[in-house]
Amino acid sequence: MDMKKDYYEDVRLFDSKVEVFWTIVLLLSLAIFPEIGGNYYAYLLNLIAINAIVALGLNILVGYTGQISLGHAGFFAIGAYTCAMLYKVYGVPFVLALPAGAFLSAGFGFLVGLPALRLEGPYLTIATMGFGMAVTQFIGHWSFLGGRMGLDIPKLEIFGLRFATDKELYYVIMAIAVVMTIGARNLIATRVGRALIAIRDSDIAAKTMGVNLTYYKTLAFAISAFYTGTAGGLMAFVLGFISPENFNLMLSIVFLGMVVVGGLGSIAGSIAGAALLTYLQIRLSAVQDMWLIGPWVVEISERWFNVGGMANLQNIIIGLIMVLIVIVEPAGIYGFWLRTKRYWRTWPF
Amino acid sequence: MLPQLIVGGLAIGACYALIALAMVIIYKTSEVLNFAQGEMAMLSTFVAFTLLSERGVPFPWAIALTLAFSLVLGLMADFLFLRPAKNPTVLGLIVITLGLEMILYGFAGWKWGPDQRSLPFPISNVEVYQVGAVAISKVSVWIFLTALGIMGLLFIFFTYTKLGVAMKATQQNPIAARIMGIPTKKILSLTWALSSMIGTVAGILIASTYPLDVNMMMDPMMKAFAGAVMGGMTSLPGAVLGSELVGVIENIFGGYVSLEFKSVVAFAIIVLVLCVRPSGLLARHYVKKV
Numbered sequence: 240m241d242m243k244k245d246y247y248e249d250v251r252l253f254d255s256k257v258e259v260f261w262t263i264v265l266l267l268s269l270a271i272f273p274e275i276g277g278n279y280y281a282y283l284l285n286l287i288a289i290n291a292i293v294a295l296g297l298n299i300l301v302g303y304t305g306q307i308s309l310g311h312a313g314f315f316a317i318g319a320y321t322c323a324m325l326y327k328v329y330g331v332p333f334v335l336a337l338p339a340g341a342f343l344s345a346g347f348g349f350l351v352g353l354p355a356l357r358l359e360g361p362y363l364t365i366a367t368m369g370f371g372m373a374v375t376q377f378i379g380h381w382s383f384l385g386g387r388m389g390l391d392i393p394k395l396e397i398f399g400l401r402f403a404t405d406k407e408l409y410y411v412i413m414a415i416a417v418v419m420t421i422g423a424r425n426l427i428a429t430r431v432g433r434a435l436i437a438i439r440d441s442d443i444a445a446k447t448m449g450v451n452l453t454y455y456k457t458l459a460f461a462i463s464a465f466y467t468g469t470a471g472g473l474m475a476f477v478l479g480f481i482s483p484e485n486f487n488l489m490l491s492i493v494f495l496g497m498v499v500v501g502g503l504g505s506i507a508g509s510i511a512g513a514a515l516l517t518y519l520q521i522r523l524s525a526v527q528d529m530w531l532i533g534p535w536v537v538e539i540s541e542r543w544f545n546v547g548g549m550a551n552l553q554n555i556i557i558g559l560i561m562v563l564i565v566i567v568e569p570a571g572i573y574g575f576w577l578r579t580k581r582y583w584r585t586w587p588f
Numbered sequence: 589m590l591p592q593l594i595v596g597g598l599a600i601g602a603c604y605a606l607i608a609l610a611m612v613i614i615y616k617t618s619e620v621l622n623f624a625q626g627e628m629a630m631l632s633t634f635v636a637f638t639l640l641s642e643r644g645v646p647f648p649w650a651i652a653l654t655l656a657f658s659l660v661l662g663l664m665a666d667f668l669f670l671r672p673a674k675n676p677t678v679l680g681l682i683v684i685t686l687g688l689e690m691i692l693y694g695f696a697g698w699k700w701g702p703d704q705r706s707l708p709f710p711i712s713n714v715e716v717y718q719v720g721a722v723a724i725s726k727v728s729v730w731i732f733l734t735a736l737g738i739m740g741l742l743f744i745f746f747t748y749t750k751l752g753v754a755m756k757a758t759q760q761n762p763i764a765a766r767i768m769g770i771p772t773k774k775i776l777s778l779t780w781a782l783s784s785m786i787g788t789v790a791g792i793l794i795a796s797t798y799p800l801d802v803n804m805m806m807d808p809m810m811k812a813f814a815g816a817v818m819g820g821m822t823s824l825p826g827a828v829l830g831s832e833l834v835g836v837i838e839n840i841f842g843g844y845v846s847l848e849f850k851s852v853v854a855f856a857i858i859v860l861v862l863c864v865r866p867s868g869l870l871a872r873h874y875v876k877k878v
Contacts, residue, residue: 307679354859357866360678361621365817366862368810369855380848488806489693492686499683545701554694561687565680566672 250428252421269413273406282405285477287517288416289470294497294509295423296466301495302503303427304459305439306355307364310371311494314464316486317344317374318471320384323392323481333397341468348464352457371491379483389482392475405477412473419466424506426462435459436504467494489554493520496561502573511572516557523553591722593843594836599728601835602735606790607805607812608819608827609742610783616759616822617779619678620670623685626809627692628665628784629791630802632658633707634700636792637800640708647710651792655785662784666777697802709796731793738789739828746824755779807851811835814858820868830869834858 243249253259273281293315300306321340325331331339347370354366379387395402395411402408426432434455437445446452475481493516501512526549527533540546568575607625614622636654639645645653669688673680711730716723745752757765758775766772794808815834819826834854842850861869 301679307682354863358862361615361821362817362862362866362868364621364682365814365855366859369814369852369859372810373852373855376849376852488810489690492690495683495686496690499679503679540698544698547703548697548699548701551694551697554690554697556694558687558690558692558694561690562669562684565676565684565687566669566674569676569680 250425252424266417269417273409278405281409282477283518283521285405285409285412285473286521287514288412289474289477290494290497290513290517291510292416292419292470292473293467293494294501294513295419295506296463296470297494298498298501298504298506298509299423299426299435299466300459300463301498302505302509303432303439304435304456305442306456306459307360308351308367308460308463309364309488309491309495310351310367310369310374311463311467312486312488312490313371313374314344314348314467315471315474315490315494316378316481316483317347317464318468319475319481319486320378320390320471321468322472323390323475324384327390327393333395337469337472340472341465344468344471345461345465348460348462349457351464352460355460356453356456368488368491371486371488375483375486378486385482387483389480392479392481395476402476408476412477415469415473419469420506420510423466423509427506431455431458439504493557496557500560500564500571502571505571505573507576508571508573511576515572516560519556519560520553523556524550526550526552589843590840591720593839595722595724596728597836597839598832599731599835600839601815601832602732603790603794604808604812604815604831604835605828606735606738606786606793607809608816608831609739609824610786610790611813612816612819612821612824612827613755613779613783613786615816617755618670618776620681620685622783623682623809623813624665624688624692625783625787625812626805627689627696628658628661629787629809630805631692631696632661632784632788633791633795633800633804634696636788637705637707637795641705654788654792658784658788659781662781663777665784666780670780671773693802700802702802704799704801707792707795707800711796725797727796731796734789734793738786742786742824751775751778755782811838811851811854814854818858818861818868820870823868823870826868826870 248254253262272284276284293311297308297311300308318340321343322333322336325336325339326333351367351370355363358366378384384390395408397411402411427435434445434450437448437450438452438455438459442452478485497512497516498509499512500516501510502508522529526536529536536549536552537546540549564571568578570577607629610629611622611625614620614625632654635657636650639650639653640647665688669684670681673684676684709727711727715726717726717729746756747753754765754770755775755778757768757770758772758779762772765775790808790812791805794804798804811834812831815831816827817830818833819828819830821827834857837857838850838854841853845853
């Protein structure tokens with residue numbers, strides 16, 4: 240049933256007509272969504288789409304190539320600041336500024352990938368973490384970039400069209416997110432993707448099979464940083480204001496959390512993980528307004544905790560989800576979906 | 589100025605060294621990279637703060653109670669978070685401790701809020717000892733001595749006590765240790781308890797000079813991690829050496845070159861060290877099995 244008979248079956252985008260149908264339905268509903276959902280949900284979906292791009296990029300590195308990175312907030316910041324500065328100060332059009340940020344980020348990804356050739360496990364973690372910290376520190380102390388005070392971002396304008404509201408921005412972001420998703424899917428299905436997966440499974444075995452480790456490991460870092468840099472450039476326009484505090488270690492941890500919660504080595508999983516964690520972050524940061532549990536949390540906070548620190552509930556919940564996923568279902572949401580599907584397909588048995 | 593900077597670096601380096609020791613002990617026993625080390629220490633330090641300034645418990649008793657709390661915290665962390673995971677991967681373990689870090693961070697932030705406080709510490713950090721041209725603050729002398737004392741106790745513990753030798757055996761070869769009748773799982777839990785207590789001491793020492801808030805351990809933990817990695821991640825003297833190096837180098841750099849980029853330089857040096865010696869200064873080079 241699922242057997243692939245030739246190479247073209249493996250690389251083609253859709254396995255069946257049913258899949259084509261559902262993909263079209265999904266794209267159409269994404270296209271009309273902001274008209275139904277309104278500005279707030281457009282904003283929420285913008286954040287989800289941006290985080291999904293990051294999760295895709297990070298999954299290429301962590302899930303497919305098997306390298307660990309706790310420095311993706313750094314790439315995110317490089318993309319955001321490059322795109323914002325080029326657009327705001329030098330008047331470079333957005334269609335050039337965004338790729339510029341992404342390519343600069345990819346360049347740094349290549350540089351971080353160089354020590355990664357010799358490091359693994361804890362050693363690689365500390366190197367990437369140091370990179371992420373260094374980026375934030377540099378931005379924070381460079382007054383040209385606004386320093387700790389942050390940077391105001393003007394409204395987005397492409398070829399004379401203004402994208403001022405979240406609803407309008409939605410179309411730009413979602414279009415880029417869809418293209419990058421297809422790009423990631425195709426990358427994994429081809430020669431490059433197979434090389435990366437071979438490195439993850441065993442780098443020495445991959446080397447014996449003729450995979451150029453130097454090339455593909457740095458390439459994985461560069462591609463991952465490219466995705467993250469693109470997302471950073473978009474994030475600048477969604478937030479309208481960026482400062483170094485936006486890109487701290489916690490952000491890198493949450494990025495890694497998205498990938499692990501969604502499912503390592505899965506495109507759909509990356510998107511699901513990004514959607515779940517982003518939604519929880521946004522809703523729980525204003526937990527007092529939440530239906531049903533809001534007043535209850537406020538009451539608990541007043542009696543035993545501190546009302547000022549109530550937004551920290553999001554950290555507790557996200558941490559719990561990360562721990563539970565690793566303990567209960569290491570393959571993430573995607574693994575859970577596969578298990579459910581298999582259960583129903585063979586149902587009474 | 590140089591001796592002054594070195595002395596200051598050694599004092600803060602001693603705090604890093606304690607956290608690094610705590611991480612290395614766990615890493616050696618179970619190959620778990622404990623990212624929650626800093627937050628566990630932070631939570632315990634907040635407990636000490638509550639006992640000292642809100643309940644008015646005398647200092648020695650407050651420290652004893654805090655250490656008891658951190659012991660339970662360490663046991664719980666192992667029991668509730670690490671044991672239930674079946675055959676986790678390296679990344680899985682890292683994610684578990686990162687999740688634990690976020691839970692503890694969120695909990696402390698919820699309970700004590702974002703305000704900065706100061707821990708009532710019996711030794712003043714304003715008074716100084718004058719040794720020649722070098723002025724050493726009283727509290728940094730005590731930090732250094734306490735850290736040194738704990739390291740000495742650890743050495744005695746690992747060399748002369750039955751439990752310490754059992755821990756060392758578990759670190760060296762868990763299967764052989766189990767064959768010899770050592771309950772390795774229990775030893776692992778106790779390792780977590782021990783490391784949590786060491787981390788707590790570091791947290792209290794850091795809070796004696798720096799303000800107490802939920803972010804207080806972020807920076808020290810990363811420096812300690814860096815120091816431990818530099819020392820080789822599996823070597824206890826290496827962790828101390830690496831952490832002291834990080835402390836001294838960043839202090840000298842902060843004094844002479846730029847105070848602003850003080851925390852970055854440590855990482856730059858570590859990446860350079862790792863490029864030359866990928867498994868740290870004092871570790872034997874390991875060979876990976878395919």
